[in-house]
Amino acid sequence: MKRPPFHPRVEQKWQERWEREDAFRTPDLPDGPRYYCLEMLPYPSGRIHMGHVRNYSIGDVVARFHRRRGYSVMHPIGWDALGLPAENAALAHGVHPAEWTKDNIAHMQRQLRRLGLSYDWDREFATCDPSYYRWNQWFFLRMRERGLVYRANRAVNWCPGCETVLANEQVEAGRCWRCESEVVSRELPQWFFRITEYADELLDAMEGMTGWPRKVLLLQRNWIGKSEGAEVRFRIPSLGDDGEIPVFTTRVDTIYGATALVLAPGHPAAARMAEGNDEVREYIARALAVTAAPPGAPAEKTGVRTGVPAVNPFTGEEIPVFVADYVLMDYGSGAVMCVPAHDERDHEFAVRYDIPIRRVVIPNDREAAPKGGAFTDYGTVVDSGDFSGLPTEEAKEAMARHAAESDFGGPRTEWRFHDWGVSRQRYWGTPIPMVHCDSCGVVPVPDADLPVELPRDVEITGKGGAALEKCEAWIRVDCPACGASARRETDTMDTFVDSSWYFYRYLDPTNAEAPFDPERARAWFPIDLYIGGVEHAILHLIYCRFWTRVMRDLGLCDHDEPVIRQLSQGMVIKDGAKMSKSKGNVVDPDAAVEEHGADAIRLYVLFEAPPEKEMDWTDARLAGPARFLKRLERVIPGEAPWLPETGLPAGDDAFTAGDVALRRKTHQTIRRVSRDLGERIHPNTAIAAVMELWNAALARLPQAGSGPARRAVREAVETVVSLLNPMAPHLTEELWERLGHQTPLLDSPWPECDEELAREESVLIVAQVNGKLRGRIEAPRGLGRDELIALGRANRGVARHLEGLEVFRVVTVPDRLVNFVARKPRDG
RNA sequence: GCGGAAGUGGCGGAACUGGCAGACGCGCCGGAUUUAGGAUCCGGUGGGGCGACCCGUGGGGGUUCGAGUCCCCCCUUUCGCACCA
Numbered sequence: 001m002k003r004p005p006f007h008p009r010v011e012q013k014w015q016e017r018w019e020r021e022d023a024f025r026t027p028d029l030p031d032g033p034r035y036y037c038l039e040m041l042p043y044p045s046g047r048i049h050m051g052h053v054r055n056y057s058i059g060d061v062v063a064r065f066h067r068r069r070g071y072s073v074m075h076p077i078g079w080d081a082l083g084l085p086a087e088n089a090a091l092a093h094g095v096h097p098a099e100w101t102k103d104n105i106a107h108m109q110r111q112l113r114r115l116g117l118s119y120d121w122d123r124e125f126a127t128c129d130p131s132y133y134r135w136n137q138w139f140f141l142r143m144r145e146r147g148l149v150y151r152a153n154r155a156v157n158w159c160p161g162c163e164t165v166l167a168n169e170q171v172e173a174g175r176c177w178r179c180e181s182e183v184v185s186r187e188l189p190q191w192f193f194r195i196t197e198y199a200d201e202l203l204d205a206m207e208g209m210t211g212w213p214r215k216v217l218l219l220q221r222n223w224i225g226k227s228e229g230a231e232v233r234f235r236i237p238s239l240g241d242d243g244e245i246p247v248f249t250t251r252v253d254t255i256y257g258a259t260a261l262v263l264a265p266g267h268p269a270a271a272r273m274a275e276g277n278d279e280v281r282e283y284i285a286r287a288l289a290v291t292a293a294p295p296g297a298p299a300e301k302t303g304v305r306t307g308v309p310a311v312n313p314f315t316g317e318e319i320p321v322f323v324a325d326y327v328l329m330d331y332g333s334g335a336v337m338c339v340p341a342h343d344e345r346d347h348e349f350a351v352r353y354d355i356p357i358r359r360v361v362i363p364n365d366r367e368a369a370p371k372g373g374a375f376t377d378y379g380t381v382v383d384s385g386d387f388s389g390l391p392t393e394e395a396k397e398a399m400a401r402h403a404a405e406s407d408f409g410g411p412r413t414e415w416r417f418h419d420w421g422v423s424r425q426r427y428w429g430t431p432i433p434m435v436h437c438d439s440c441g442v443v444p445v446p447d448a449d450l451p452v453e454l455p456r457d458v459e460i461t462g463k464g465g466a467a468l469e470k471c472e473a474w475i476r477v478d479c480p481a482c483g484a485s486a487r488r489e490t491d492t493m494d495t496f497v498d499s500s501w502y503f504y505r506y507l508d509p510t511n512a513e514a515p516f517d518p519e520r521a522r523a524w525f526p527i528d529l530y531i532g533g534v535e536h537a538i539l540h541l542i543y544c545r546f547w548t549r550v551m552r553d554l555g556l557c558d559h560d561e562p563v564i565r566q567l568s569q570g571m572v573i574k575d576g577a578k579m580s581k582s583k584g585n586v587v588d589p590d591a592a593v594e595e596h597g598a599d600a601i602r603l604y605v606l607f608e609a610p611p612e613k614e615m616d617w618t619d620a621r622l623a624g625p626a627r628f629l630k631r632l633e634r635v636i637p638g639e640a641p642w643l644p645e646t647g648l649p650a651g652d653d654a655f656t657a658g659d660v661a662l663r664r665k666t667h668q669t670i671r672r673v674s675r676d677l678g679e680r681i682h683p684n685t686a687i688a689a690v691m692e693l694w695n696a697a698l699a700r701l702p703q704a705g706s707g708p709a710r711r712a713v714r715e716a717v718e719t720v721v722s723l724l725n726p727m728a729p730h731l732t733e734e735l736w737e738r739l740g741h742q743t744p745l746l747d748s749p750w751p752e753c754d755e756e757l758a759r760e761e762s763v764l765i766v767a768q769v770n771g772k773l774r775g776r777i778e779a780p781r782g783l784g785r786d787e788l789i790a791l792g793r794a795n796r797g798v799a800r801h802l803e804g805l806e807v808f809r810v811v812t813v814p815d816r817l818v819n820f821v822a823r824k825p826r827d828g
Numbered sequence: 829g830c831g832g833a834a835g836u837g838g839c840g841g842a843a844c845u846g847g848c849a850g851a852c853g854c855g856c857c858g859g860a861u862u863u864a865g866g867a868u869c870c871g872g873u874g875g876g877g878c879g880a881c882c883c884g885u886g887g888g889g890g891u892u893c894g895a896g897u898c899c900c901c902c903c904u905u906u907c908g909c910a911c912c913a
Contacts, residue, residue, distance in 0.1 A: 219832090301911075326911050335913095338913095346913080414912080534907085620839095627853095680844095691853075764848070766847065776848065817894090819894065
């Protein structure tokens with residue numbers, strides 16, 4: 001039989017009160033010191049999962065803590081409401097994406113409220129509101145004016161069966177998720193944001209981002225992938241004017257060892273060489289047909305010899321040209337010089353295709369080991385004309401300079417990341433505010449006509465082209481420039497656009513004149529803490545850094561970085577695996593809250609592991625935090641009925657040593673919890689500290705007969721309730737009330753640590769002999785070295801171990817340790 | 829393959845700048861109360877030894893009076909990237 005939990009009444013009572021009193025409303029401009037606490041906004045998938053519970057519990061602790069410390073706290077929530085799943089739901093259940101999304105939001109909103117999260121719900125919005133996405137369109141137009149938007153061809157996944165573009169998620173092992181046709185690649189004109197314009201800035205600024213996890217910064221650094229090297233243009237004489245082939249290399253110092261030129265299968269020059277060469281043509285066709293390389297070890301390199309020579313501009317030497325699949329078209333220039341002696345990949349390829357291996361760098365020390373047959377370390381350049389004898393570093397510089405002076409190359413920087421392709425051939429996204437006119441070309445929609453709203457009456461079939469392309473009435477529009485009949489752009493924006501600036505909109509969610517009031521942004525930004533999963537370490541967290549810089553350049557804000565401190569919280573797993581429906585290991589938050597109460601669930605997810613670590617949900621372990629709460633509820637004041645009438649310690653109280661010890665513990669706990677929730681953001685150790693104080697207070701309970709003793713206990717109990725409040729907000733409010741308080745905890749200041757009371761009067765001195773623990777000595781604070789040594793010698797354990805030894809050195813650490821370094825005396 | 833992170837009791841995890849290893853909780857053992865417990869309370873709980881003590885933070889070396897913490901090598905797990913020239 002299940003005994004009724006205490007929580008439903010209590011939690012409901014306080015949630016209703018918070019709602020009635022609009023307790024979490026935040027002023028538009030901070031009133032005093034500000035703290036912007038943000039959690040990544042959820043996608044309204046239908047129900048919240050434990051990952052949400054954890055993320056939002058952590059954020060709520062930080063928000064409530066700062067609020068009670070006297071900060072104006074901005075703690076908003078919204079919905080990342082555009083995206084593919086809504087369209088999939090439309091396909092599966094015939095419900096309109098807007099309806100599906102709206103219903104999901106309503107449900108998930110109830111779930112979040114049930115957790116007692118301190119959000120300012122007045123600031124809530126969904127990114128599918130036209131009043132929000134109109135500003136996506138506005139930004140698009142502003143960026144276009146600044147040359148940050150352009151249109152270019154890019155390959156998309158095309159399903160010949162459904163005759164439609166597929167998102168990457170809709171391609172399963174190279175086949176369409178719905179009809180299983182083989183997906184092919186198709187080139188379409190698409191819209192791009194010129195994020196590479198900010199590449200250097202995004203990279204350099206990371207130096208100063210000390211509040212971000214190293215891991216996230218590293219992921220971003222790798223993703224941006226800056227690579228400094230040189231470009232050298234080789235010539236293929238047989239191609240005439242088109243025969244100039246730029247090559248990017250980070251090791252131009254090895255160019256005298258280049259024994260081939262290798263082109264990517266997609267390289268235009270490769271296509272030229274296929275003309276009249278069947279072997280080359282067939283190879284290219286085959287190589288291009290391979291859709292996506294499966295993950296795992298790189299496939300074996302294949303290639304084809306074109307039979308045509310290229311000229312190495314450094315040596316004037318003719319070298320063979322190959323087309324090979326290990327050269328990528330979308331990095332560098334799609335062509336590489338092949339230096340088998342000093343590059344592993346080139347070496348592997350050269351061995352297979354009989355390309356000569358010519359060594360032009362020798363190691364500086366004999367030990368240096370070749371990798372995969374190639375010597376890839378730095379060394380000294382040899383057999384390289386005038387450059388021979390130079391160390392790698394100098395040779396690189398000298399040779400790049402030479403290439404520039406001779407007009408066949410020069411220094412060059414390459415980036416691994418590319419401009420941000422924002423076009424999506426989908427319905428449920430922000431329409432791109434452009435119009436195609438036969439006579440004017442591509443024309444922007446005037447600001448006055450924003451937002452370009454998505455048409456409601458649309459049929460989502462997943463077949464026969466994008467849904468918007470079939471909305472003829474919506475597409476037809478007068479050209480804003482010449483008035484002639486024209487057609488709207490039917491691409492919508494990547495949903496990462498929506499999440500790149502939503503946290504600015506929270507400040508001013510109803511503004512119809514601008515995305516937000518810059519004055520508010522100045523007052524609230526940068527965000528003090530941004531919590532979310534590591535899975536967003538690169539795309540989202542770089543896009544929003546980019547977007548902030550664009551806004552800065554538009555004069556909308558005056559900071560470079562949107563986020564001061566970022567916390568990547570760990571995943572919630574179960575039985576060692578990520579929770580998922582297919583594995584059947586999902587724990588439903590509603591059921592858990594129903595059974596144990598929101599406070600217990602919150603306390604459990606916070607206590608189980610530090611926030612940045614993954615946590616394994618174990619039902620059995622929930623018992624600890626739940627038990628702790630029940631005990632609080634039972635004891636206060638049931639087992640100490642005098643508590644409500646008892647005051648706090650007064651100046652003239654005559655405390656016993658036990659009282660003083662409890663008070664010391666109380667104030668030490670305040671200090672520790674404040675640090676754990678503030679600087680460290682480790683609610684797990686904060687909770688442990690509160691439990692310790694509670695245990696100490698309980699132990700004092702039987703002895704609390706006198707006034708002073710009761711006042712010391714009251715102080716401890718009250719502190720437990722107060723410090724636990726950010727983690728378990730409902731029960732602590734209830735207990736606070738039971739203790740006789742009129743003002744809710746929410747509006748009561750965070751307790752202050754009285755350093756005087758917290759200070760230990762006596763300290764534990766560790767006594768060691770040769771570094772081994774031999775005794776523990778309780779001693780007054782502040783003893784000098786000689787006193788420590790005397791105390792140490794007097795200790796029984798120390799004395800025993802010093803017997804027959806000669807002390808030749810004593811190490812002392814004030815208030816901490818005395819260590820006798822001793823050895824056997826020498827004979828004679 | 830490259831790069832990162834992490835290895836602490838039966839379990840989750842504590843341990844600020846090198847200075848009492850294992851806080852707090854789960855579990856387990858013993859006891860109390862109870863007709864009963866998935867309730868509550870008390871005590872115990874790293875391993876070994878009757879004991880004084882000895883051994884213990886993945887393994888091996890090192891620095892130090894002293895190492896979970898710093899340095900080197902190795903092993904394992906895990907997460908990124910995956911032919912980026």
